[in-house]
Amino acid sequence: FAASGASKLVFTSDYRIYFSADNPQLLAFEENERTYTKNDSVLIAIAPAKGDVFTAHNLATLKTLTERAWQTPYSTRVDSLTNFQHTAAEADDLLVRDLVGETGTLTPEDLARIRVIALNEPRLAGQLVSDSGHVAAINITVQLPEDPVAAFPEVVAFVRSLANETSASDPDIKVYLTGLVMLNNAFNEAAMADASTLLPLSFAAMLVMLAILVGGLSATIATLIVIAASIVGALGICGHLGIPLTNINTNGPLIILTVALANSVHIVVNFVHGMRRGEPKREALQGSLRINLQPVFLASTTTAIGFLTLLFSEVPPFGDLGLMAAMGVIISMVLAYTLLPTLLLLLPTRVKQQKSEGNSWMDRLGDFVVARRNLLLYSMAAIVVLALSGLPRNELNDVFAEWFDPAIEFRSNTDFVTDNLTGLYKVAYSLNSGQPGGVSEPRFLKEVAAFAAWYREQPETMHVSVISDTLQRLNKNMHGDEPDEYRLPDSRDLAAQYLLLYELSLPYGLDLNNELDIDKSATRMVVTVQTLSTNELLALGERAEQWLAGNAPNINNPVATGAVMMFSHIGARNISAMLLAGATALALISVLLIGALRSLKVGLISLVPNLVPAAMGFGLWGYFQGQVGLGLSVVASISLGIVVDDTVHFLSKYLRARREQGLDPAEAVRSAFHTVGTALLFTSVVLATGFFILATSQFKLSADMGLLTGIVILLALLADFLLLPPLLMKLEDKPNAKVVRTDSPSDPAAL
Numbered sequence: 001f002a003a004s005g006a007s008k009l010v011f012t013s014d015y016r017i018y019f020s021a022d023n024p025q026l027l028a029f030e031e032n033e034r035t036y037t038k039n040d041s042v043l044i045a046i047a048p049a050k051g052d053v054f055t056a057h058n059l060a061t062l063k064t065l066t067e068r069a070w071q072t073p074y075s076t077r078v079d080s081l082t083n084f085q086h087t088a089a090e091a092d093d094l095l096v097r098d099l100v101g102e103t104g105t106l107t108p109e110d111l112a113r114i115r116v117i118a119l120n121e122p123r124l125a126g127q128l129v130s131d132s133g134h135v136a137a138i139n140i141t142v143q144l145p146e147d148p149v150a151a152f153p154e155v156v157a158f159v160r161s162l163a164n165e166t167s168a169s170d171p172d173i174k175v176y177l178t179g180l181v182m183l184n185n186a187f188n189e190a191a192m193a194d195a196s197t198l199l200p201l202s203f204a205a206m207l208v209m210l211a212i213l214v215g216g217l218s219a220t221i222a223t224l225i226v227i228a229a230s231i232v233g234a235l236g237i238c239g240h241l242g243i244p245l246t247n248i249n250t251n252g253p254l255i256i257l258t259v260a261l262a263n264s265v266h267i268v269v270n271f272v273h274g275m276r277r278g279e280p281k282r283e284a285l286q287g288s289l290r291i292n293l294q295p296v297f298l299a300s301t302t303t304a305i306g307f308l309t310l311l312f313s314e315v316p317p318f319g320d321l322g323l324m325a326a327m328g329v330i331i332s333m334v335l336a337y338t339l340l341p342t343l344l345l346l347l348p349t350r351v352k353q354q355k356s357e358g359n360s361w362m363d364r365l366g367d368f369v370v371a372r373r374n375l376l377l378y379s380m381a382a383i384v385v386l387a388l389s390g391l392p393r394n395e396l397n398d399v400f401a402e403w404f405d406p407a408i409e410f411r412s413n414t415d416f417v418t419d420n421l422t423g424l425y426k427v428a429y430s431l432n433s434g435q436p437g438g439v440s441e442p443r444f445l446k447e448v449a450a451f452a453a454w455y456r457e458q459p460e461t462m463h464v465s466v467i468s469d470t471l472q473r474l475n476k477n478m479h480g481d482e483p484d485e486y487r488l489p490d491s492r493d494l495a496a497q498y499l500l501l502y503e504l505s506l507p508y509g510l511d512l513n514n515e516l517d518i519d520k521s522a523t524r525m526v527v528t529v530q531t532l533s534t535n536e537l538l539a540l541g542e543r544a545e546q547w548l549a550g551n552a553p554n555i556n557n558p559v560a561t562g563a564v565m566m567f568s569h570i571g572a573r574n575i576s577a578m579l580l581a582g583a584t585a586l587a588l589i590s591v592l593l594i595g596a597l598r599s600l601k602v603g604l605i606s607l608v609p610n611l612v613p614a615a616m617g618f619g620l621w622g623y624f625q626g627q628v629g630l631g632l633s634v635v636a637s638i639s640l641g642i643v644v645d646d647t648v649h650f651l652s653k654y655l656r657a658r659r660e661q662g663l664d665p666a667e668a669v670r671s672a673f674h675t676v677g678t679a680l681l682f683t684s685v686v687l688a689t690g691f692f693i694l695a696t697s698q699f700k701l702s703a704d705m706g707l708l709t710g711i712v713i714l715l716a717l718l719a720d721f722l723l724l725p726p727l728l729m730k731l732e733d734k735p736n737a738k739v740v741r742t743d744s745p746s747d748p749a750a751l
Helices: 003-008 024-035 056-069 108-120 151-169 180-214 217-241 249-276 281-312 316-337 339-346 360-371 373-388 409-420 442-457 467-477 492-505 534-551 563-597 600-624 630-660 665-694 700-722 724-731
Strands: 041-048 075-080 085-090 093-098 136-142 173-178 425-432 461-465 522-529
Touching: 003 217, 024 425, 024 522, 024 563, 041 056, 041 151, 041 180, 041 409, 056 075, 056 108, 056 136, 056 151, 085 467, 093 492, 151 173, 151 180, 173 180, 173 409, 180 217, 180 249, 180 409, 180 665, 217 249, 217 316, 217 339, 249 281, 249 316, 249 339, 249 630, 249 665, 281 316, 281 339, 281 563, 281 630, 316 339, 316 630, 360 373, 360 665, 360 700, 360 724, 373 600, 373 700, 373 724, 425 442, 425 534, 425 563, 442 461, 442 467, 442 492, 442 522, 442 534, 467 492, 534 563, 563 600, 563 630, 600 630, 600 700, 600 724, 630 665, 630 700, 630 724, 665 700, 665 724, 700 724
Parallel strands: none
Antiparallel strands: 041 136, 041 173, 075 136, 085 093, 425 522, 461 522
16 A cells, blocks of 8 residues: 555656745745746857857857747747847937847958957856857746646756757757756756666665575565565655655665665574574574564664654755655564564575574674773773864855766756856845836946946856846947946936836847836846855855945845855754754653663663764764765764664663673673674664765765765764773673673573
8 A cells, every 4th residue: 555655756856845935045036036037047058169159150050049949848038149139329219139130141340249249248248158259158048837847857858959959960069058957957867867776786785785694595585575665665655645756865765775674684683593593483583573672663763763853854855855764664663573574484494503603703802892891991982082073173064066976967067167158156136226116216226236346346256137237238329329328327217218218129038027026116136156165155145235234225125045045045054953853863762762771871871872973973074074065964863863773782682681681791791792793783784885875876965965874873883882882881880689600601501
C-alpha cells in the first residue's frame, strides 16, 4: 500500500521551493514580481571565434536568433542588441526603432555607428554586449505557469535546440545558456545525475560489505529485501502525502539504505554468531532478537528524532528529506523485527560452526582500552579540545552559483558569461515615490539617478538598469541630440511627456511594464553584481541601505529583492532554526536514553560521545575549509540521531554485562567490545561509506552534507571505542556486589 504512492511522486526544480511560504525575502520578491514582471529568464550568449560581434554576419545571426527566441514557450519579452529601441531626434520628431535594421545592407559605416551606440549605451554595455564587443546576449523573459514542473523542461528543450542549430549552422560561434530558468533546470539535472549514479553505487558497496560481514547468501538477500522495502515504502508514503521530489530529498533513499542496513546488521550478526556457536536456527534468532530488541528500537527512534528535527528547517526540501528518512528508518525497524526474522527462518542458512567466534582482534582492542584507560581518557580529551578550537574559524558563508559541479553545463556556461559579459546575481529594488505619477518628479528622479551612480561606483557592480538613464537619453533626443542635454528633465510634466511619447513608440512586448508600476508611482532598478558570497552580498546590501537612509528622503521603503538575496538570507535563518532543532533533539534523546537505560549517570555519560563528534567535525571543518554553507547547517541534527546508534548498542551490551552477569566496569567494557564491537565497526563504516558516496554528488549542498556527516560518524566510532569506555570505567568505579570472573575475560561461556 505504501509503495503504491510512488506513482504520485513528481519532481520539481523551481528554486522557490527552497523557501517557506512565510519567508520575508520570498514575500518581498513575489511582491516585486507582481508589481512589475517576473524575473524568470534565459540568457543566450554568443561568442564569435574572431572576437567581434559587430560584423554583418554576426549581427545577422544575432538578429535571426532574437526573432526566433520569441517562439520560446511562455516567453513574454525578448531583449538583445539588435532589437534595442534606439531613440534619435529628426527635426521635431522622436524616432524609436531597432538599433540593427536590415542586416543585408549594412555598410562599414553602419557597423561603426552601431558599435559606438551599443558600447556607449548604459542599457546595453555590460548587459547585452560586452564592453569590448566580443560577446553579445539575448535575454528571454518567460512567464511560467503556477505549476512549472512541465514548463521548465519545455523551455529548456526549446532554447537548447536554438543553441544547437546556431552552433551547427555557424561553427565559428559558440553559444552559452544561463539565467534563472537554466538554474532551475540545473537543480533537476544534478538530482537526476545523483539518482542514476550514487544510489546504484551505494547498493553495490553495501552488498559487498554485507556479504563480507555475514558471509552468507540468505542473510545478505534478506537484508537487501528489508532495505529495498524500507526505501520503496518511504518514497511511496511521500507520494501519498504529496511531498515533491527535489534535488535534496532525492538523497533520501541513499540515507535510508545505510541506516536500514545498520538496523538489520545487528540482528543478522548476532544470529550468525549464534549459529556458529552451534545453536539451532530458531534459538539463535530468538537470542539475537532478545539482545537487540531494545538497542535497535532506541537507535531507530533516536535516528528518526534527529531526522525529524529537519522539519524545523527554513528550507522545506530539508524538512522533506528529514520526514522521508525518518519514515524509512521506522519502516526498517519494523521490518527488522518482522520481515527480516521471517526471511532468515524461511531461507536456507548455512553457517559453519566454530569453536571460537574469531573475535580475538576486537578482544585485544578491549584489553588495550581497559589497560590504557587513563592514557586514552586524557589523550582523547586533548584531541577533542584541539579539534574544538577550530570551531571559531568557521564562517557562515555560501556562494550559491557554485553549488553545481563544473562538470554540469549550467555551471560552465554561467562561469563563461560572468567572466565575459554579465552575471547571474541580480538585485532588484522597487523605488517608490509615494504618489501616483511620482516617478516623473525631478527630486525623486535625481535620487534614483544618484542611487544608480552610487551602485556603479561599487567594485562588486557589473551593471545597473534604471529608468533615469532612459529619461536622460530622451531629454538629449528632444533637444536635438545635444550631448550637453544628456540629463534629467527639469520639470515633472516634461518627464511625464517624455515617458508617454516613448511608451507610445515602443513595439509590443518591449514596453516599460518591467520598470514602472501601473500608476507610475514606483520604478524598478536592477543591479547585476559579480558572483559574491552570501556575506559579501549582504554587506553590499547593508551599504546600499545606509546610503538610501542618508541620501534619498524621497524614496519610500526600498527593499532589495531577487533570488540571490533570498539565498543569501536563508543560510543565517536556517542556522538559527537548526540550533533550536538541535536543542530539541538533544533534550528528547537524552530523556529517552536515561529512561531506556534506567540510569541517570549512564544516560548523562552517553551525551559525551553523542555531542562531541559533531563538534569535532565542525572544528576540523574550520581548520580545513572554514566556510559553513546551507548544506552543512543540517549536519548536526542529522548526525546527532545517527551517532547515538553506536552509543546505544555499546551501552546496552555494557549494562547487560553489568546487570545480568554482575561484571565490574572493566570486564563489562571487555564484554561490550566482544559482543558488539565488530558490528559497531561495520555499521559505522557502512554509514560513513554511504555518506562519503553522497559526498561525490555534483550538487554542493548534498556533497558537503555527505562529507561532513561521514566524518562525524567516524569520529563517533572513535569516541565510542576510545572515549566512552574509559569514561565509564572512570565514573563507574564501584563494582556490583556480584562479580563473575573467568580465566579469560572474553570466554563465550561467561557471556
